[in-house]
Structure formats: structure tokens, C-alpha cells
Amino acid sequence: MQDDYTRKLEDQKSLFRQLGIKLDALSIHEKDFDVKMRGYEKEDVDRFLDDIIVDYERFYDIFTDLLDKYKEIQRRQAYWEEEKKAYARKPQIDVENSVDRRIVEDGIRQLERNLEQLKLQLRTDR
Numbered sequence: 020m021q022d023d024y025t026r027k028l029e030d031q032k033s034l035f036r037q038l039g040i041k042l043d044a045l046s047i048h049e050k051d052f053d054v055k056m057r058g059y060e061k062e063d064v065d066r067f068l069d070d071i072i073v074d075y076e077r078f079y080d081i082f083t084d085l086l087d088k089y090k091e092i093q094r095r096q097a098y099w100e101e102e103k104k105a106y107a108r109k110p111q112i113d114v115e116n117s118v119d120r121r122i123v124e125d126g127i128r129q130l131e132r133n134l135e136q137l138k139l140q141l142r143t144d145r
Contacts, residue, residue, distance in 0.1 A: 031079045044075045 028045045035043050047068055054061065 027079075030083075031075075034079070034083070042075070044072045044079070047072050047075065 028043065032043045032045070035041075050068065052058070052061075052064060
């Protein structure tokens with residue numbers, strides 16, 4: 020569990036460095052302030068920083084999720100672009116010339132004969 024959290028924080032630091040963001044959850048968590056006579060209550064500051072850390076972690080999770088979705092969309096788009104290119108390179112089939120016209124005409128004649136026989140049978144059954 021600790022290893023996952025440490026790895027997540029390291030990933031977060033790396034990403035934030037790339038984006039020019041100074042603070043990450045760990046640096047906020049490790050921040051110490053000097054104690055003065057009339058300073059802030061240490062517990063209040065710690066609670067506030069804990070809230071900031073939770074928000075930073077949510078921000079990081081949402082951001083990385085969006086990045087993953089963006090990368091998936093890019094991957095799909097690249098796939099479909101390749102599919103379109105491959106389809107465009109294939110020779111188009113000429114349906115009219117690829118079917119033997121005689122077979123189709125014979126089939127139509129057979130259907131017409133069957134239809135005529137059915138009509139005759141209906142007339143004789145009346």
C-alpha cells in the first residue's frame with residue numbers, strides 16, 4: 020500500500036514538474052512553519068494543509084484520468100485513420116460486373132414461374 024502511494028506521489032511530482040507546478044501533495048505535507056508567539060495555531064494550519072493535500076490528490080487523479088482518456092481517443096483516432104487509408108487503398112468492387120448476370124436472370128425467371136403457378140393454384144382452389 021505504501022509503495023503504491025509513494026509511486027503515485029513520484030508520478031505526481033514528475034507530471035507537475037512537466038507542467039511547471041511547484042507544489043505537490045508530498046511537498047505540502049512535509050512543509051513546516053516556524054512557531055512564533057503570536058502565530059497561527061499549528062493544528063489549524065495542519066488541518067488546512069491536509070485539505071489542500073486531499074484536493075491536490077483529487078486534482079491529480081482527475082487530471083491523469085483525463086490524460087488517459089485523451090490518449091485513448093488519440094489512439095482510436097489514429098486507428099480509424101489507418102483503417103480509412105487501408106480502405107482507400109483497396110480496389111473497389113464493381114458489384115454489377117462481379118455477379119454473373121445469367122444466374123440472376125435465371126433466378127428471376129424461376130421466381131416468376133413460381134408466382135404464376137401460385138396464382139393458378141389460388142384460382143383453382145376457389
